[in-house]
Amino acid sequence: MMTKTTFKLNLGPQHPSTHGVLRLLLELDGEKIISCEPDVGYLHRGMEKMAEQMSYIQYLPTVDRIDYLAGFFYSELLCRIVENAMEVELPDKVRAIRVMLLELNRISSHLLWVGAFLMDLGAVSPFFYAFREREMILRYFEKISGQRMMYNYFVFGGVRHDIGFLEDVEEIISILPGKIDDYEKIITENPIFIRRTVEKGILQKEMALNNGITGVNLRASGVDFDLRFEDSLYRGFDIKTIVLDGKDSFARYKARILEMRESIKIVAQALEYLKKSGSLEQRLINPINLKLPEGDYFADIEAPRGTASCFVRSYGDKNPYRLKWRTGSYYSVNLLRKLLAGEYLNDAIAIAGSLDIILPEVDK
C-alpha cells in the first residue's frame, strides 16, 4: 500500500518572515514544497469601503496606512486624483517637494527591504545597518511632517507646510552612497549570499507580465517599464531606470540597490531646485464641501513595490461612489503560488523575501 508522504504546513499568519500577516498553506514533501497556497486578508481594514463613507479630506490621512513603509506615494495618488478632477496644475516648487519626498520615501522603503531580506537569509547585522540609515530619513520626515510613518503631508493642490531643514537632506544624500557601498561590500560579495540568491526564484519575463508584476521585480526580469517617465510630476527631472536581466533573487536585490543610488540622484536634483527656489506658492483646493465632478478618475504612480494606482468613480457627491486601489504586492503574493512550487523551504523564504511583499498593501 502506498503511504502518503506529503504533509501540510501552515506558514503564518504569525511567522517571523512573512513580513506581516501572510498565511502560506504549503504542501511539503520533506523540505521540498509541492504546492503553495497564499491566503491573504489578515490585515484587511476595509480601506476601500471606508472611502465611500468619508469625504476626501477625511480619507486623506488614512491612505498613508495602505503601505506604511511608503506612505507618501498613496497620499500623492489621492491628491493627484483630486487635483486632476479639479484641473489644478501644480507649481514647480510643489512638484519638486513632492518628488524629493517620494524618492526619499522610496529609499527608506528599499533600505528596510534590504534589512528584512537579509534577515530572511539569516544575517542579523545588515538589518541594523539598514535601519540606521533609514532612521536618518525618518527623522527628516518627522521634522517636516511631525510623523515618522503616517505623514499626511501632501494636501490637495500642494503640501501642508513649506519644506524646510534642507541641510538634513543634504546630509542624507552625502552619507547614503557611502553606506550603500558598505552594504555591497558585506552583502553583494558574500559567497553564502550569492549561493542563496543567484539562480533562485527565477521569474521569467512572460510569467511576470502575465501575472501583473510591476516595479523592481519586473525590471529585474528584463522588462523596461517605469511609470516615472510618463509621470507629469517628474517632468524635467533626469531619471534613469534600472533594468537587469538576471531574473533571479540576486537581480531583484541588485536592482533595488541600484535604484536607491538613482533615487539619491533624483533627490539631489530636487534639492538643487528647492535651494534656489523662492517662497512657496500653492494652488490649494478648499477641502470643505469638496465634490468631485461626476465621472471616473484614475491615477497611477511608480511606488517602491510596483505600480500603485487609484480609481475613483464620483457621482458628484462629497464622498466617492467607489474607490479602488491597485498595489504591487498583491500581485507578488499571487506569484508565490508559482514561484515556490518545487523549492526547498529555506529557499522559499528567501524567494518570498526577495519579492518585497508588504501585507498592509496586499490586504488594504
Next chain:
Amino acid sequence: MNYLYFLYIEFLQKHNIPQLFGDITFYFIPFCIIAAALLVVVIVLVLVERKFLGFFTQRKGPNRVGWWGLLQTIADALKLLCKENITPDKADKFLFNLAPILVFVPMFAALGVIPYSSEFTFINTSTNVILYLILAAFPVLSIFLAGWASNNKYSLFGAARCIAQVLSYELPMTFVILSVAVLASSLNLTEITLAQTSKYGAFGWFALPCILGFVIMFICMLAELNRCPFDLPEAESELICGYNTEYSGMRFAIFYLSEYAMMFANAMFLAILFLGGYLSPFGKYFFSAGPFVYFEQAFWLFLKAAVLIFIMIWIRAALPRLAIYDLLKFSWVILLPLSIINLFAAVLIKFGGAIWAA
C-alpha cells in the same frame, strides 16, 4: 589530580575524618565546582555575546540591569524560572520533559573530561577524546527528542535538520581528530596538550602543522553547535525557533544555556587539540611553582577558548545562513576529502622521516 587528592586527604586527616570518607566524596567535588563554574561561564557568555553583537550592529546591547548590563542574564534567567512550563496537549509528555534534562547532564560530564591545568582533570582516561566526542554528541539526541516529542512540524524540521547536519559534520571532525591523535600518539587530552610543548611556545601547537585541520575542525564545531552560518535547526526566519519552538520557561532556558555551555566546552576542546590547551603561548609560565601555576594554566586555556568564542560571535554577526542542501554538500564534497588529506599530511609529518629512512 593526585596533588589535589593529597591536599584533600591531608585536610581531612587534620580534622580526624576517616580517609574512606575522603575517598568517596573526592570524586563528587569536581562536579560541584563544574556546576558552579558553568553557571557563571554561561551567564557571562550570554551577556558577552549580546554585548558583542550589539557592538557589531552599532547598538549598545543590554545596559539597563546592573552596571554595563552585567545582571541582565541573571534577570533573564530569573524571569524564565518564574514563567510557566507549558506542555503542549498532544506532545509526548514524558519525552518532552526528558529532553531538557538529557541535554544538560552530558554537558557536565563533557566538562569533566577537559584538562583545565596539569593537575585538574576530573575524568582522566586513556581515551579522553573519544569520551568527549560521545558526550558532546549527546545533546543532539536530546534535540531530536525535543523536536519529536513537541508534536510540532517546525520542531520536527529543526530536529531532522540537526540530525542531518551533525551526522555529516561528525565525520570530517573525526578525521581531523585522528590526525591530531597521530601527531600526539595519544587519545588522552592531557597527553595531547603535553605533546604540543616546545620551548618556542606557540610554535609547538598542532595548529601549525595542521592548519587545514584546525580550520575544518572550527567549521565542524560551528555546525555541531548549530551556530551561524549553520544555525538551520533553529533558523528563526524559517522554522520560528526550530526544535525548541514549543518549550517555555525554564525548559527553554535549559536549552538556551546548554547551547552556550556546549559552545564553551567545544571551544576549550578545540584549544586543547590545536592551540596547546593550558600551555603558555610564550613557552614558559609566569609563575614557576606552587598552586599559582595551575591557575595560570587554566587562564591560558580560558583565554584561548575566549578568542575562539569571539570569532564565533563575529561570524554570527557577519554571515547569512546556508541552505540545507549546500550545508550537506559542503561537508561531504569539500570538508571530508580535505580532512582525509589533512590526516595523510599529519601521518607524513609524524612518520615521514621514518618512512624515508626505511
